[in-house]
Amino acid sequence: MKVFLKKLLLFAFSAFAIYILLLGTLYFIRIGNVPMIFRTTQGNVFKGGLTYKKFQDFDKNKKYDIIVLGSSHAYRGYDPQIFDSYGYDIYNLGSSAQGILASYIIARHFIKKENCNTVIIDLYDRIFKINSIESLSDITQNVSSDKAALDLCLHSKDLRAINMITLRMFNKMDPPLNKDTSDIDRGFQASKSQLILPGVPKDVDYVTNEKTLAYFAKLIHYLHHEGLQVILAEHPLPAVYTIPDFKHEAFIRDIRKITDQYQIPWYDLMKDSTMSGIQYYADENHLNYRGVIKYNHKLIGLMQQEGILKKKNK
Amino acid sequence: MLFNSFDFILFFPVVTILFFLLPQRFRWPLLLTASCFFYMYFIPVYILILFFTIIIDYIAGIYLEDTHDAKRKKLYLAFSIVANVGVLAVFKYYNFFLDNLNAASMASFEHFLPLRYLSIALPIGLSFHTFQAMSYTFEVYYGRQKAERHFGIYALYVMFYPQLVAGPIERPQNILHQFHEKQYFDYARVRDGLSMMLWGLFKKVVIADNLAGYVNLAYHNPEDKTGMTLLLASYFFAIQIYCDFSGYSDIAVGAAKVMGFNLMENFRYPYGASSIREFWSRWHISLSTWFRDYLYIPLGGNRVAKWRWMFNLFFVFMVSGFWHGANWTYIIWGTLHGFYLVCGILKDDMVERFKIPFTEKKSILIKAFNVLLTFHLALFAWVFFRAETVDDAFAIFGKIFSQLHIKDVTNSLVFFVGNPNYLGKIVFHLLLVLSFIAIDPFLDQIVKQKIKIESTVTKLILYSVILASVILFGFFGEVQFIYFQF
Numbered sequence: 001m002k003v004f005l006k007k008l009l010l011f012a013f014s015a016f017a018i019y020i021l022l023l024g025t026l027y028f029i030r031i032g033n034v035p036m037i038f039r040t041t042q043g044n045v046f047k048g049g050l051t052y053k054k055f056q057d058f059d060k061n062k063k064y065d066i067i068v069l070g071s072s073h074a075y076r077g078y079d080p081q082i083f084d085s086y087g088y089d090i091y092n093l094g095s096s097a098q099g100i101l102a103s104y105i106i107a108r109h110f111i112k113k114e115n116c117n118t119v120i121i122d123l124y125d126r127i128f129k130i131n132s133i134e135s136l137s138d139i140t141q142n143v144s145s146d147k148a149a150l151d152l153c154l155h156s157k158d159l160r161a162i163n164m165i166t167l168r169m170f171n172k173m174d175p176p177l178n179k180d181t182s183d184i185d186r187g188f189q190a191s192k193s194q195l196i197l198p199g200v201p202k203d204v205d206y207v208t209n210e211k212t213l214a215y216f217a218k219l220i221h222y223l224h225h226e227g228l229q230v231i232l233a234e235h236p237l238p239a240v241y242t243i244p245d246f247k248h249e250a251f252i253r254d255i256r257k258i259t260d261q262y263q264i265p266w267y268d269l270m271k272d273s274t275m276s277g278i279q280y281y282a283d284e285n286h287l288n289y290r291g292v293i294k295y296n297h298k299l300i301g302l303m304q305q306e307g308i309l310k311k312k313n314k
Numbered sequence: 315m316l317f318n319s320f321d322f323i324l325f326f327p328v329v330t331i332l333f334f335l336l337p338q339r340f341r342w343p344l345l346l347t348a349s350c351f352f353y354m355y356f357i358p359v360y361i362l363i364l365f366f367t368i369i370i371d372y373i374a375g376i377y378l379e380d381t382h383d384a385k386r387k388k389l390y391l392a393f394s395i396v397a398n399v400g401v402l403a404v405f406k407y408y409n410f411f412l413d414n415l416n417a418a419s420m421a422s423f424e425h426f427l428p429l430r431y432l433s434i435a436l437p438i439g440l441s442f443h444t445f446q447a448m449s450y451t452f453e454v455y456y457g458r459q460k461a462e463r464h465f466g467i468y469a470l471y472v473m474f475y476p477q478l479v480a481g482p483i484e485r486p487q488n489i490l491h492q493f494h495e496k497q498y499f500d501y502a503r504v505r506d507g508l509s510m511m512l513w514g515l516f517k518k519v520v521i522a523d524n525l526a527g528y529v530n531l532a533y534h535n536p537e538d539k540t541g542m543t544l545l546l547a548s549y550f551f552a553i554q555i556y557c558d559f560s561g562y563s564d565i566a567v568g569a570a571k572v573m574g575f576n577l578m579e580n581f582r583y584p585y586g587a588s589s590i591r592e593f594w595s596r597w598h599i600s601l602s603t604w605f606r607d608y609l610y611i612p613l614g615g616n617r618v619a620k621w622r623w624m625f626n627l628f629f630v631f632m633v634s635g636f637w638h639g640a641n642w643t644y645i646i647w648g649t650l651h652g653f654y655l656v657c658g659i660l661k662d663d664m665v666e667r668f669k670i671p672f673t674e675k676k677s678i679l680i681k682a683f684n685v686l687l688t689f690h691l692a693l694f695a696w697v698f699f700r701a702e703t704v705d706d707a708f709a710i711f712g713k714i715f716s717q718l719h720i721k722d723v724t725n726s727l728v729f730f731v732g733n734p735n736y737l738g739k740i741v742f743h744l745l746l747v748l749s750f751i752a753i754d755p756f757l758d759q760i761v762k763q764k765i766k767i768e769s770t771v772t773k774l775i776l777y778s779v780i781l782a783s784v785i786l787f788g789f790f791g792e793v794q795f796i797y798f799q800f
Contacts, residue, residue: 004501011781014774019782026786031738039738042789133791157320159790 023163027170034177041163043133044141048176050075051095051142054187058091058144060115065312066090067111068187069103070122071130076286077122077235080186082296086304087312092187095142097134099127100212101155104219106139109148111228118229118309121219124270125206125243125251126285128213133160140164141171190289191282195238206247208254217258224262231308232259232266235295239276241284265308267299274298315355317565318519318790325352326569329475333573338496342466345493345573349475353438356479360437363401364473370397371447372468378454379461387455394451398444405440408432410640439479441637445604447472450486452608459486467493474575476566480559482580482600489575497574506763507571509777513761514564516780519788521750522557524743525550526789528730529700536706541713542722543729548710551700552693553747556585559598564761579762583755588684590654590691601637605630624659628652638699643707647698654691746787 026037038044054075065088068078074094083090093106103121111119136156140149141164149168153161171177183189223230232255243251248270259266269275280291287295303309315322329348336344354361374394381387403411409431416429450471453459462468471490477483532539532547539547563580570577584597594602606615613626628649635648664670701707724737731740759765760776767773 001499001501004499004504007505011774011777015778015781018775018778019785022782022786032735034735036738036742039736040742041786042791159320159323159785159788162785 020166023166024170027167037167041160041167043137043160044164044167045134045137046177047141047168047171047174048178049142049180050184050187050189051138052176052178053181053184054093054095055110055142055144057186058093058110060110062115064089064091064116066118066120067116068092068094068120068122069098069106070094070120071098071127071135072096072286073124073235074098074120074122075187075189076191076282077292077295078120079188079190079289079292079296082293083300086300088300088309090186094122094187095135096138097130097132098139099130099132099135100215100219101132102135102139102152104215104222105148105152105155106143107219107222109143109145109151111223111226113226113228116228118231119223120231120233122235123232123255123266124234124237125248128209128251129205129207132156132158136161137164140168190292191286192288193282194288195278195281195283197240197278206243206251208250213254213258216255220258220262220264229308230262230264231303232264232268233299234266234268234270235287236269236272236275236280236291238278238281238284239271242271265303265306267302269295269298272298315352317562317569318515318523318788321355330572333497334499341497342464342470342493345475346466346470346473349470349473349478352475353473353478356438357435363405363437363440364443367398367401367444367447368469368472370394371451371472372462372465374451375454375461375468376463378451391451391455395448398448402440402444404432405434405437407640442481442483443472443478445483445601445637446477446481449483449604449608453486459490462486462490464494474570476569476575477577480562480566481598482563482566482578483604484577484600488578492575500574503574504572506761507568507573509761510564510568510571512568512777512780512784513757514561514566514568515788516784517557517561517564517750519790520783521747522554522561523789523791524787525554525557525747528740528743529554531730533700533702533706533710536701536710536713539713539729540719540722540726541715541717542719543726544710545714545718546723546726546730548693548697548700548714550747552585552689552696553751555696555699556581557750583758585689585692586685586755587688588681589658589688590651591658593688593692594651594655601634605634609633620659624656627655627659631655642704643698643701646704646707647695650695650698654695 023037026040027035029036031039038046066083068074068090070077071094075092075096076094078090078092078094080090080092093110095102098106107119136152136158137160139152140161143149143152146168150165153165220230242248252268255266275291275294280287280294282288282291300309304311315325325348329344332344333341350361353364371394374390374397377390378387381390412429412431450459450462450468454461462471467490470493471484471486472478474484474489474493529547529551532543533551536544560581567577567579578600580598580600582596582599584593587593587596610626610630613629614622615626616623618626629652631648631652632645633648635644635646635651638644638648697710698704698707701710727737727740728734731737756765760767767776
């Protein structure tokens with residue numbers, strides 16, 4: 001047994017050395033300035049772009065009124081300038097395909113009672129079916145904290161995370177490959193396109209995902225424990241693409257099971273009849289800027305009306 | 315639970331360590347519990363189907379052994395077969411039969427009310443564990459195996475987790491006695507088992523799963539694809555299915571070996587075969603020998619008139635196709651292989667009768683030609699196996715044989731990756747596949763200890779490169795093994 005363990009350890013060291021050698025070679029060989037590693041491994045994304053900039057710009061020591069968590073619905077759906085007009089200082093930490101696990105890790109590493117009053121979690125049915133690889137890779141490469149990246153990789157229980165975190169270490173000193181950071185304001189980036197019917201129908205299913213729900217419970221518990229106000233919000237979708245009622249009710253039941261004990265308000269505007277037309281949408285799944293304006297004013301109005309957000313002087 | 319999942323990386327060492335730590339009397343309960351847990355990771359309630367067949371076959375085995383009346387023996391055997399085939403019929407073939415019955419009835423009767431389909435998912439690996447259970451009752455019936463009186467050990471024979479969902483389909487003579495014997499920790503055996511598992515994982519996640527995406531793209535709506543795209547995808551599929559299934563078998567055999575159990579070899583470099591007959595002695599060996607022992611030989615095998623021999627082959631392979639799946643594509647695939655074998659017999663006859671020159675298999679050129687021909691015959695049949703419908707298969711052949719232009723190669727490669735900027739990705743995968751084809755015959759022999767490497771450093775570097783490649787180039791995600799669906 002001793003011999004076996006000794007040789008296993010030697011093998012692990014040897015495999016690790018060869019792995020680093022191979023990954024390093026593929027990182028330094030570039031074709032058209034793109035490291036070969038991006039063509040040979042699964043799911044890696046470039047350092048840079050929206051997520052990179054939003055974490056670089058985020059000031060941990062500043063006190064924000066509101067921080068937003070969620071996927072593209074979040075970072076394309078809450079415009080800081082509109083919130084400014086009501087006197088709220090908002091920062092958007094939503095990122096591409098950000099699932100509940102990623103939101104939980106980001107919350108733990110970036111949101112404390114010292115830097116925030118309220119957290120809006122943008123939540124929708126499909127987030128529970130989302131493929132986590134996009135978010136895992138995006139955040140691992142672009143989050144400003146090594147600890148957060150490692151934490152996410154460990155929690156993901158995904159073998160691909162080994163490549164992602166190693167790649168992060170390799171490109172730590174290098175400038176971002178994706179330099180496109182235009183039109184980003186405090187983590188918000190509006191969609192410029194316009195939905196044209198019939199569009200591409202989305203998968204409108206909801207299946208209970210116990211693992212994701214467990215992380216959702218942890219996220220809520222963490223924010224509650226920090227003494228932060230939590231608000232759930234779901235922005236409208238074009239009428240032709242909303243999920244069937246019975247599926248949506250199953251989703252609501254699953255979420256309510258967790259949030260009821262904390263009395264968390266939920267602004268579920270998915271089927272808002274005043275925003276059912278396609279003029280408010282960039283595509284089947286996202287608001288365009290016209291939609292963001294209408295949605296944000298409506299949401300802020302509702303929250304103020306119910307006393308969830310206190311009115312502030314502009 | 316999938317062998318290529320994070321969960322299995324935790325499950326396997328925990329079960330193995332516990333196995334060696336526990337006294338012998340607690341080992342079978344441990345393995346049985348672990349196997350139940352492994353199976354219930356998919357659809358938990360389907361474990362009841364397994365319990366049903368286990369109980370039936372356990373009782374049938376004892377009755378078969380205890381009775382000396384031939385008629386009664388046949389009755390007990392029939393009872394066991396009906397129960398096992400019945401489970402297959404309900405869960406795997408019911409909707410297929412209904413589909414065809416509805417179609418035929420609607421064509422014949424104007425006011426026909428279609429019968430209702432069963433809305434159930436196919437239990438994972440149903441055909442595998444059913445056939446393994448059946449091999450037990452057959453062997454007890456023929457008197458080649460004593461009935462297992464220990465219910466737990468018998469249940470473990472059917473449920474042993476490494477081979478539960480995709481084989482190898484074991485014989486009771488090979489495995490049952492091993493569950494009674496005490497297994498000791500043996501460094502060399504553990505090392506060999508782990509090496510096999512690693513090589514199997516490489517084949518699955520580095521080769522098969524990287525090719526799977528390209529194959530899926532091309533075979534979905536083949537009418538929209540070019541002949542070159544479909545031809546390339548068909549070659550990819552031939553490699554994919556070999557790596558997927560032999561990879562699974564290597565992991566299964568390796569995992570069992572680590573714990574001290576020897577499972578049968580399931581693949582022996584099949585694409586190196588120089589005839590279809592030889593191909594079937596190297597591909598999915600546990601299934602082809604199952605059909606040989608329990609269907610082909612009882613039908614008379616080759617000890618009958620020539621026409622009957624050919625019919626036997628044809629029939630057995632048609633059934634083998636049907637075993638794979640409830641779809642006409644599988645039946646045609648199996649029938650095609652039966653047809654190839656019949657053609658092989660006729661060819662051998664002609665060669666012998668007319669003394670045709672240049673057929674000596676000793677010539678390297680002739681051998682190489684035969685290997686290539688055999689591979690392409692198998693490839694032709696794989697198109698039916700992979701196509702979603704028979705119409706799709708014919709559409710694919712239509713495109714390949716009528717619209718094949720060499721200038722389409724680059725466009726096809728771009729299609730596979732979706733963007734000219736990503737051409738490097740598929741070029742890299744092609745290089746990986748070509749390297750694999752070159753080294754597979756040797757590495758397969760090395761991991762199965764048929765070729766010994768004396769140098770420890772060489773072995774260390776070799777397996778380190780394989781492990782590093784698995785992590786670096788492997789395609790991870792919820793990609794099931796192709797044969798799980800059978």
